[in-house]
Amino acid sequence: METILYPAHAPRLADMPATVDVFAGDGTEVCEDTLARPLKDLRLSVIDQCNFRCTYCMPKDIYTKDYPFMESSERLSFDQLVTMARAFVQLGVDKIRITGGEPLLRKNLEKLIERLAGLSTPDGRQVKIAMTTNGALLAAKARALKDAGLDRVTVSLDSQDDAIFKRMNGVGFAVDKVLQGIEAAQAVGLSPIKVNTVVQKGVNDSQIVSLARHFRHTGVNLRFIEFMDVGGIGAWSRTNVITSAEARRMIESAFPLIPHAGGKPASHDTASRFYYTDGAGEIGFISSVSEPFCGSCTRVRVSSDGKMFLCLFANHGVDLRPYLSKSRAPQGLADVIRHHWQRRDNRYSELRSEKDSAAGKKIYPTVRMSLVGG
Ligand SMILES: C[S@@+](CC[C@H](N)C(=O)[O-])C[C@H]1O[C@@H](n2cnc3c(N)ncnc32)[C@H](O)[C@@H]1O
Numbered sequence: 001m002e003t004i005l006y007p008a009h010a011p012r013l014a015d016m017p018a019t020v021d022v023f024a025g026d027g028t029e030v031c032e033d034t035l036a037r038p039l040k041d042l043r044l045s046v047i048d049q050c051n052f053r054c055t056y057c058m059p060k061d062i063y064t065k066d067y068p069f070m071e072s073s074e075r076l077s078f079d080q081l082v083t084m085a086r087a088f089v090q091l092g093v094d095k096i097r098i099t100g101g102e103p104l105l106r107k108n109l110e111k112l113i114e115r116l117a118g119l120s121t122p123d124g125r126q127v128k129i130a131m132t133t134n135g136a137l138l139a140a141k142a143r144a145l146k147d148a149g150l151d152r153v154t155v156s157l158d159s160q161d162d163a164i165f166k167r168m169n170g171v172g173f174a175v176d177k178v179l180q181g182i183e184a185a186q187a188v189g190l191s192p193i194k195v196n197t198v199v200q201k202g203v204n205d206s207q208i209v210s211l212a213r214h215f216r217h218t219g220v221n222l223r224f225i226e227f228m229d230v231g232g233i234g235a236w237s238r239t240n241v242i243t244s245a246e247a248r249r250m251i252e253s254a255f256p257l258i259p260h261a262g263g264k265p266a267s268h269d270t271a272s273r274f275y276y277t278d279g280a281g282e283i284g285f286i287s288s289v290s291e292p293f294c295g296s297c298t299r300v301r302v303s304s305d306g307k308m309f310l311c312l313f314a315n316h317g318v319d320l321r322p323y324l325s326k327s328r329a330p331q332g333l334a335d336v337i338r339h340h341w342q343r344r345d346n347r348y349s350e351l352r353s354e355k356d357s358a359a360g361k362k363i364y365p366t367v368r369m370s371l372v373g374g
């Protein structure tokens with residue numbers, strides 16, 4: 001992967017072209033990109049390793065034991081992660097999602113969460129801390145995470161059927177343990193919990209209605225995600241995508257739904273939300289392939305070695321590590337982030353149809369998902 005590197009003698013902001021600062025009525029900064037999208041959500045990856053080998057994310061023939069994962073010394077320390085988060089919060093971020101790889105593999109993660117949960121926005125609101133996990137270690141850690149100040153958790157779960165789940169996670173991990181993790185998270189109040197399911201035609205589309213049935217009446221918000229052309233694997237094909245409309249039709253044949261807000265994602269949200277007409281709860285659909293939502297994308301991603309990615313489909317990261325040194329942080333760091341965000345014009349998904357014209361195949365490189373965390 002090619003990376004834009006800023007060495008120790010990285011350009012001083014005084015040498016960069018001038019940018020315009022915008023301030024809201026209360027004096028807080030509004031940092032917007034070229035398409036007027038404000039910087040709001042930070043996805044902070046804390047590790048690039050994982051205990052699963054999901055076939056669409058880290059296929060085990062590629063992510064072998066010899067795979068060159070980051071050394072622990074290459075990862076940002078907790079101090080550096082907090083400095084990083086602070087700079088983003090100064091620029092408008094009010095929600096931080098901790099991700100990976102598998103974030104629960106990072107030792108003492110609750111200590112980091114405790115520090116991040118102590119951050120407030122310039123106008124005095126507490127920053128919301130969420131996490132995306134495969135749930136394998138959640139049952140054991142839910143209480144400590146909640147006590148540390150984690151607000152919400154999203155669990156990735158692609159099947160309720162044990163055989164399909166074991167096949168998809170690539171390591172034969174039993175689905176019951178993830179379901180126990182979800183229950184433990186609910187029991188300690190990490191709710192409402194979201195469960196994300198990536199659907200692939202012929203792999204787990206048989207699970208759409210059974211997962212809906214399982215999570216009805218539980219308070220868990222199940223969301224189906226269209227299989228995306230992200231990550232380093234070339235296996236993606238448009239023909240493997242089950243669209244949100246197809247998934248919804250399957251569910252509606254068993255459980256009628258009514259749309260929330262016209263069935264469109266609310267601003268800065270990714271999911272179209274629906275309710276079961278019988279009051280059994282909510283269900284969502286994330287349509288990044290069939291109905292891209294680049295126009296409202298307020299997300300920035302930072303890999304565990306400190307590279308900033310302005311789009312999930314980017315292949316280039318800006319190395320922020322040189323700006324973490326005591327002499328440059330936090331102002332130098334915030335300045336460089338602002339500089340890049342204000343020049344951001346990514347709208348990859350909306351332009352995808354031009355790019356994948358080669359028979360709906362992925363023909364261009366993007367950063368691996370285990371580095372930027374989805
Ligand atoms: C990369 S994982 C990192 C966090 C954690 N290990 C987990 O699985 O929740 C984050 C999310 O990315 C999703 N993901 C990975 N590859 C994907 C793809 N090609 N299309 C859609 N979602 C994908 C996963 O299903 C997961 O929900």
Ligand code: SF4
Pocket residue numbers: 050051052053054057058100101102134156369370
């Ligand atoms: S989707 Fe999450 S759990 Fe699965 S291999 Fe990727 S990082 Fe690991």
